Amino acid sequence: MKPIYILNGPNLNLLGQREPGIYGPGTIADLERRCAAKGKSLGHATVFRQTNTEGEMIDWIHEAQDKASGIIVNGAAYTHTSVALHDALKAVNLPTIEVHLSNIYKREPFRHHSYISPVAHGVICGFGGAGYELALEGLSNILKSTGKG
Amino acid sequence: MKPIYILNGPNLNLLGQREPGIYGPGTIADLERRCAAKGKSLGHATVFRQTNTEGEMIDWIHEAQDKASGIIVNGAAYTHTSVALHDALKAVNLPTIEVHLSNIYKREPFRHHSYISPVAHGVICGFGGAGYELALEGLSNILKSTGKG
Amino acid sequence: MKPIYILNGPNLNLLGQREPGIYGPGTIADLERRCAAKGKSLGHATVFRQTNTEGEMIDWIHEAQDKASGIIVNGAAYTHTSVALHDALKAVNLPTIEVHLSNIYKREPFRHHSYISPVAHGVICGFGGAGYELALEGLSNILKSTGKG
Amino acid sequence: MKPIYILNGPNLNLLGQREPGIYGPGTIADLERRCAAKGKSLGHATVFRQTNTEGEMIDWIHEAQDKASGIIVNGAAYTHTSVALHDALKAVNLPTIEVHLSNIYKREPFRHHSYISPVAHGVICGFGGAGYELALEGLSNILKSTGKG
Amino acid sequence: MKPIYILNGPNLNLLGQREPGIYGPGTIADLERRCAAKGKSLGHATVFRQTNTEGEMIDWIHEAQDKASGIIVNGAAYTHTSVALHDALKAVNLPTIEVHLSNIYKREPFRHHSYISPVAHGVICGFGGAGYELALEGLSNILKSTGKG
Amino acid sequence: MKPIYILNGPNLNLLGQREPGIYGPGTIADLERRCAAKGKSLGHATVFRQTNTEGEMIDWIHEAQDKASGIIVNGAAYTHTSVALHDALKAVNLPTIEVHLSNIYKREPFRHHSYISPVAHGVICGFGGAGYELALEGLSNILKSTGKG
Amino acid sequence: MKPIYILNGPNLNLLGQREPGIYGPGTIADLERRCAAKGKSLGHATVFRQTNTEGEMIDWIHEAQDKASGIIVNGAAYTHTSVALHDALKAVNLPTIEVHLSNIYKREPFRHHSYISPVAHGVICGFGGAGYELALEGLSNILKSTGKG
Amino acid sequence: MKPIYILNGPNLNLLGQREPGIYGPGTIADLERRCAAKGKSLGHATVFRQTNTEGEMIDWIHEAQDKASGIIVNGAAYTHTSVALHDALKAVNLPTIEVHLSNIYKREPFRHHSYISPVAHGVICGFGGAGYELALEGLSNILKSTGKG
Amino acid sequence: MKPIYILNGPNLNLLGQREPGIYGPGTIADLERRCAAKGKSLGHATVFRQTNTEGEMIDWIHEAQDKASGIIVNGAAYTHTSVALHDALKAVNLPTIEVHLSNIYKREPFRHHSYISPVAHGVICGFGGAGYELALEGLSNILKSTGKG
Amino acid sequence: MKPIYILNGPNLNLLGQREPGIYGPGTIADLERRCAAKGKSLGHATVFRQTNTEGEMIDWIHEAQDKASGIIVNGAAYTHTSVALHDALKAVNLPTIEVHLSNIYKREPFRHHSYISPVAHGVICGFGGAGYELALEGLSNILKSTGKG
Amino acid sequence: MKPIYILNGPNLNLLGQREPGIYGPGTIADLERRCAAKGKSLGHATVFRQTNTEGEMIDWIHEAQDKASGIIVNGAAYTHTSVALHDALKAVNLPTIEVHLSNIYKREPFRHHSYISPVAHGVICGFGGAGYELALEGLSNILKSTGKG
Amino acid sequence: MKPIYILNGPNLNLLGQREPGIYGPGTIADLERRCAAKGKSLGHATVFRQTNTEGEMIDWIHEAQDKASGIIVNGAAYTHTSVALHDALKAVNLPTIEVHLSNIYKREPFRHHSYISPVAHGVICGFGGAGYELALEGLSNILKSTGKG
Numbered sequence A, B, C, D, E, F, G, H, I, J, K, L: 001m002k003p004i005y006i007l008n009g010p011n012l013n014l015l016g017q018r019e020p021g022i023y024g025p026g027t028i029a030d031l032e033r034r035c036a037a038k039g040k041s042l043g044h045a046t047v048f049r050q051t052n053t054e055g056e057m058i059d060w061i062h063e064a065q066d067k068a069s070g071i072i073v074n075g076a077a078y079t080h081t082s083v084a085l086h087d088a089l090k091a092v093n094l095p096t097i098e099v100h101l102s103n104i105y106k107r108e109p110f111r112h113h114s115y116i117s118p119v120a121h122g123v124i125c126g127f128g129g130a131g132y133e134l135a136l137e138g139l140s141n142i143l144k145s146t147g148k149g
Helices: A029-042 A054-067 A076-078 A084-090 A128-146 B028-042 B055-065 B078-082 B083-092 B130-145 C026-040 C054-067 C075-078 C083-092 C130-145 D028-042 D054-067 D077-081 D083-092 D130-145 E028-042 E054-067 E074-078 E083-092 E131-147 F028-042 F054-067 F076-080 F085-091 F130-145 G030-044 G054-067 G076-080 G082-094 G130-145 H028-042 H054-067 H076-080 H083-092 H130-145 I028-042 I054-067 I076-080 I083-092 I132-147 J030-044 J055-067 J076-082 J081-090 J129-143 K030-041 K054-067 K076-080 K083-092 K129-145 L029-043 L054-067 L074-080 L084-093 L129-144
Strands: A004-008 A046-048 A072-073 A096-100 A121-125 B005-010 B046-050 B071-076 B096-100 B123-126 C004-008 C046-050 C071-074 C096-100 C123-125 D003-007 D046-050 D070-074 D096-100 D122-125 E004-008 E046-050 E070-074 E096-100 E122-125 F004-006 F047-050 F070-073 F098-101 F124-127 G004-007 G046-050 G070-072 G096-100 G122-125 H002-009 H046-049 H070-074 H096-100 H122-125 I002-008 I045-049 I070-074 I096-100 I122-125 J004-007 J046-051 J072-075 J097-098 J122-125 K004-008 K046-050 K070-074 K096-100 K122-125 L002-009 L045-048 L070-074 L097-099 L123-127
Touching: A004 A029, A004 A054, A029 A046, A029 A128, A029 J046, A054 A072, A054 A084, A054 K054, A054 L054, A072 A128, A076 L084, A084 K076, A096 A128, A096 C071, A121 A128, A128 C054, B005 B028, B005 B055, B005 B130, B005 H122, B028 B046, B028 B130, B055 B071, B055 B083, B055 D054, B055 D130, B055 E054, B071 B083, B071 B130, B078 C083, B096 B130, B123 B130, B123 E083, B130 J076, C004 C026, C004 C130, C004 D130, C004 E028, C004 E083, C026 E074, C046 F130, C054 C071, C054 C083, C071 C130, C075 E083, C096 C130, C130 D130, D003 D028, D003 D054, D003 D130, D028 D046, D028 D054, D028 D130, D028 G076, D046 D130, D054 D070, D054 D083, D054 F054, D054 I054, D070 D083, D077 I083, D083 F047, D083 F076, D122 D130, D122 I096, D130 J097, E004 E028, E004 E131, E004 H083, E028 E046, E028 E131, E028 K129, E054 E070, E054 E083, E070 E083, E070 E131, E096 E131, E122 E131, E122 F085, E131 G130, E131 J072, F004 F028, F004 F054, F028 F130, F054 F070, F054 F085, F054 I054, F070 F085, F070 I076, F070 K070, F070 K122, F085 I076, F085 K030, F098 F130, F124 F130, F130 H122, F130 H130, G004 G030, G004 G054, G004 G130, G030 G130, G046 G122, G046 L084, G054 G070, G054 G082, G054 H054, G054 J055, G070 G082, G070 G130, G076 H083, G082 H076, G082 J076, H002 H054, H028 H046, H054 H070, H054 J055, H070 H083, H070 H122, H076 J055, H076 J081, H076 L074, H122 H130, I002 I028, I002 I132, I028 I045, I028 I132, I054 I070, I054 I083, I070 I083, I076 J030, I122 J046, J004 J030, J004 J055, J004 J129, J030 J046, J030 J129, J055 J072, J055 J081, J072 J081, J072 J129, J097 J129, J122 J129, J129 L129, K004 K030, K004 K054, K004 K129, K030 K046, K030 K129, K054 K070, K054 K083, K070 K129, K083 L074, K096 K129, K122 K129, L002 L029, L002 L054, L029 L129, L054 L070, L054 L084, L070 L084, L070 L129, L097 L129, L123 L129
Parallel strands: A004 A046, A004 A072, A072 A096, A096 A121, B005 B046, B005 B071, B071 B096, B096 B123, C004 C046, C004 C071, C071 C096, C096 C123, D003 D046, D003 D070, D070 D096, D096 D122, E004 E046, E004 E070, E070 E096, E096 E122, F004 F047, F004 F070, F070 F098, F098 F124, G004 G046, G004 G070, G070 G096, G096 G122, H002 H046, H002 H070, H070 H096, H096 H122, I002 I045, I002 I070, I070 I096, I096 I122, J004 J046, J004 J072, J072 J097, J097 J122, K004 K046, K004 K070, K070 K096, K096 K122, L002 L045, L002 L070, L070 L097, L097 L123
Antiparallel strands: A121 B123, C123 D122, E122 G122, F124 H122, I122 K122, J122 L123
16 A cells, blocks of 8 residues: 655744744654654555655655555645645645644635645644644545545 | 534535535434544543524534533534624634535635634534544544643 | 425515515515415415524425425525525525515615525516516426426 | 517527527527517517627617617626616616526626616516516516506 | 613623623623613613524514614624624614624724614714613614604 | 817717706707807817717727817717727827716716726816817817817 | 813814705804813813814824823714824824714715724714714713723 | 815926926916916906815815805825815815816826715816816806806 | 638727737738638638627627638737627637737736637737737647548 | 935824834934934935924925935825825935835735835835934935935 | 747646646657657757746746747746746746647636736647647747847 | 845846846846945855745745844745745744845836735835845844844
8 A cells, every 4th residue: 555645845844943832842753753653553654744845845746646645735835825736736636635733714814725725635724733643544534435545 | 521512504404415426425313423423432422413593503602611621513604604603602712623524615715714714723624524523533632632621 | 286485584574664665565465465376376385484584594495395396585685695595595406586576786786696596596686576476487387397387 | 559679689699509508499589489479468569689789789779769668688798798788778768677598697707797787677587588478577567557568 | 662672692692701801891681780770860761682693683673663762783793794684774764873892993804894884873882881871872862852762 | 170070979869868967958969069169169170970889989980090180089888898999099099088978987886987088188077068168179279289280 | 180182173164064964953163062061061171173184183182192181083084094193093092982973884985994993992973963972971981990080 | 256266286386397298397387377367268266276285275175165156176196095175075065177187097096086076066187287277168167057157 | 611710809900000019010901811821821711801890790700600610819809898709609619719919918907808718719819910820720720630620 | 415304204203102112212303313423424414304294294395306315204104195295206306215113014904005115216114213324324325326425 | 049948837747647638638748749840840949848846947947048049938837826937037038938738718717817928929828739839830930030040 | 143144036146137227237246245245344244145946045044043143035026926935034033134126116016015024124125236235234233232243
């Protein structure tokens, strides 16, 4: 079975130091460990990456087409501005879950629109790092129900 | 420990017959059973209700203030039009998770705005009935981490 | 053959006293008699109701699914604000005609948009009470042409 | 007694071949016959015309002032863009019914606004050719109630 | 002389516990007593009610037509979304004062528009419970100057 | 010296009978005589025309390029919708004065925008028929100051 | 104890002759007397002024900082356009009540937004001259409850 | 017979040096002379003033109520921002002609809306200084036709 | 094999004299010759027409249904305002290419929206007269690939 | 060499007491001294003024045309509403620097648009009083590079 | 003679597998071969590249300034969001043709605006891969007519 | 003491050749030298970089957190589209000055909004290369006043 790709967008490498009131105290390494553990408990390998470059995130989504069973994506700031991520996710057409650490609907208006949501299977936001675990669980169910997981 | 209130808005009583392509084949009784089972496995009692009347939904949210440990709310159509639900949830100030069966961001533009999201702790949509289970899990974690669950 | 449900929204109980320059001098009882007579002449029983509560109107639409052959609906003020009525009519999927006594497009801008029109078979407005008779005639033709009337 | 003018706007000459899923299988000649028959049964002669030119339609509306007892107008595409038709109908001030074969409110947003509705007595849409018969009936009632029909 | 109806919308039953920083420490029972005392000093009986259901509020406005000399209305959240309340108040056409405890123009943009203001005689907001007393005084003057109070 | 073209748009043939409260009691023949007299007193022949067809108005503007010294145009309803008139006037590039009988800025919002104003030398509105005389005077001055009149 | 400043904006000097249907028959001298009497009955001296110049109104607000206990302000037309009045009131930070003679929400859309409301304690409109008396009463209560009146 | 007031707004004192390509080479003294001469030829005295202060312009409009037979107003930049000028002109209710030297509809979008147009009898723009002469002529006709000139 | 219809909208008869900086120096006769030559080299006869009247353009599109293999249309100003052309092209459903001499997206905002684009197979703009040759080539390919050319 | 005019708009006379969190602790006299010192060090005399009246500010800008070498302007609240200041600065056409004490783009949306920026040479905001010193330095450079300073 | 640069934006590397109903069955290698062949037949070498990174595309445009005779650019998703590509193309100022495989005006609204169109010589969309051939032909003509090809 | 980072966005490498009318004749190497000299005179080392890739700019901002005392950022085109730069600057939370060579408020509307301004300490634009020197001076003052420079 192929692993689940967990792709993280710009500035998430600063987790733990960037606005902890919004994003929580854990670092991105903590988050990666947490995802690996949860994935393992569900029987899935995970590939966890972070980039500040929109084009690199698109490359990874393309790569996922052959190498992943599904995608969990936290587009961070690119969520709100990137038609290119929308197109990439639509093109590869894997089961995709959109995650956000914070509840983006409680924040500035320019964070209320997502180009990713219309091409995602489901959306989870506001649960901090636990949202990734819920996303893994939700994605795992989808993969199982379609005989892919 | 107080139970979790799971409150469902208008037309959700028709689950199973209303646009199954969007909402899935299960009935609302199926959904209630599924929630009760999941809640039990997490150590929570659940109170599951549905109404077509906005005012009744508000009454239940008020009732929850004393009788519930947290709320899972699917406002259905009222999600998009009800300032009153927004105010009710803000007033009782319990941990609240917003759920939608479908991914509302894939549908008509008038379903893209939610008056509930800004007063919810987290939002989960697009997972069908499984979204309620994820919400229960997420809410259970929050209650535990704050010593209430 | 099942009757036609004729459902009337908020404030229509005041017909005859509320802005007679716009809504005409007849009362809602007059309107109910007129509909019954017209229905009878076309071979249809009619069930005529009015409510000020959005949720009760939704309940009646759900009830219609089993008990009615078609719906004539005057949503009154809820026409312009209720996504829930939109969803209810879409869910039961009976032949539906939207009626308004006044020509809503001649009035305030907030009355120009209807959430009901996109889920109705046809729309008739501006004919006063006679619009209900036209709606019954139109609905009767639809039911006959589809072998249901 | 003067006849009723039934004026049809651009592209309606293509009826029967243009998007039959929306406009139905009948031709404009069928529609003319149907109107003549219905008019006759109600005691009204009918003058039925179609043009693709906005200015010609305005000329006919002006002509109607002296020669017609009322107007049934299907402005087709000009409905949505023509302030000039609005002005013409307002100027001649005959009882006027606006008709559309399709339910324009179910279609593209640019068909949701009508410059004709604010100067029409009533509006009927979504009944296909039968809408013209309903309009004739409705207009006939108006003419009779005002002693002109 | 008929009493003054004082009608309160959704969530106002929570007064004293809901966001005291905005709404003040008094309960709705306190507010009712305060209104009764002020009314008495002005020579008016008062009928004080609260509901979370839009339709019930409309029913009360209709009832007021025969039983009340004037209306003081705090539509709360329905202020901003209810065309039906607008229509009800316009239909009964009694002297009406709109009141809000908080200054709604200092709050979220979706609270800046009121469907009630255009059908009210006057508007008072931002004075907390004292605003009801000012409204009673203002309404009393209007009733006296028109020989109804 | 070439004459001044005075071009009138849709429905102006109805002058004297169409909304006299707005447009005044004079007919279009009266207006034509008035313009001819004023033109004569200023030393200009005038060509006065009216049409209900947008395309015919464009043809006349093109014709004016060779045959007229300047244009006075009352676009009537086409003022607000016709990019084609805008283009025609811009293309022929003759001194052009826009006239309206009524003060269009006192009327419906859809009459507040003019596609003609940005390509006119000057604009005069609200003087009734006298506005044409002022326009002739203004245009005459322009022609004289540029050695063309 | 310092007096209450009552500051009136442009055109209010014409009271009694300007649109009496909207503003009532009383003159500004009547209004001044009425305020003085009411103030006296509440134990407050009043300083009553009117100006047509925005800058003079700002000067008076600044002056109030040292010389007044509170402000009642009717910004008239400047209400809708003056960021400078907003800033002045925010800077001096005295208890401020906004008053309008007419119900501005029943009038043209450009009168529906106020730059003063977000920096006022409360707002009263639609009561004619009596609104000033209510404002004095409301302001007096605030001053007393904060130990300043 | 009372004189005609010709009131000029901000920056018009710079005529002749400010953007001569738009406003022409004449100074404001030239313009005043030209108006006096034209007024004299029509039998009207003229009072010609300019100010950079909105409040002073309002004072002059109020003064005109008793001392002038009509007003010609070039609000300059205040045209686009001053509700107060709108109110002043509406209050005094004298025959008023709005003039602009340039064609404001050919310039920046923020110059396309005028608060003065809806309260003016007529509007003339784009004729440079000659527009004032046309305005005097137009206003003279109005005064004569109403027996005031 | 049927010819290709090349239909040109309002003001294009002025080519060569109208804003040559935008539209180039060639006349419409030059353009017609160029199209005929290109068509011949591709094995297609061409019918080249121009009109200033929207209705005549619609008539030609209807005529094309039987007599043409495809349409090249330059709607000129009607591109931006004509729902009727949209409907006509949609109704006849021939392979259609939209052409503009200038790059309409570099010009005024009101030229950025086209009612024709959503019903065209392809769009070419900004190539001057050469755009017609490209369109002929593109259309020829489409006709050949579908066995019609 | 002529001095630099430093012109300050409404409410800036309150510096030091008005929202010190935003505007800093210094008074306007401090600011004047600071500017004089910095100007002197750069070899420029300075004229420093403040007014609450828009018209006075315009008068000073006009005066600057003859008496100043350049302008530093802090329009304060008038920045966002005054077309008249825009016109005045454009008319005198001196090198102009716009300054704001606070970073206006961090504040309310109505402070994000400036009518002064499009007619200024440069803009400096967010540096408190130091911004005036930077502006003097920047303006001094411009004057020197153009041989005027 | 320098080659023509053909630059392709994000996700175009997936051609042939991404939504073949919209983009056609050919791969990007097919497209490259097709362009090379067409270029050769016209006497132009071609450099064909694709990237998912906005910055890399900008680098290539800068490189083109010295090394290319012209640019054909398919910005894909960046078309709609990249001011930086707009600036890059404007800065190098080579003859540029914008190409899209699909007709972007038939798709989602967020694809209707292009930042590239205002800085392109011409635009071609909706012809699939054949659009690149048309673009090469069009660009070749431009280069020849300016003596560069 | 740590150096000041001066980060430049897309297309600024073309300085000196790109629209010199807007950006001036100097190259980016000139600008770097000028900044180094000014920095030196103020006692600050400077690190000067340019990139066309949004992600690289974000990486540098993150790097600055440990290695720089403050940031001067010219986001160029990314200023207007990048939520990611906004987030990066907010996360590292160093004193930041936004600079633009041109006055962006004099240019196209899409350059009037900056995602960087709300997270910058101050903004300087329109001074060409001298703006960087002013920014260094302003930033130096801030660092000194907070004991960091």
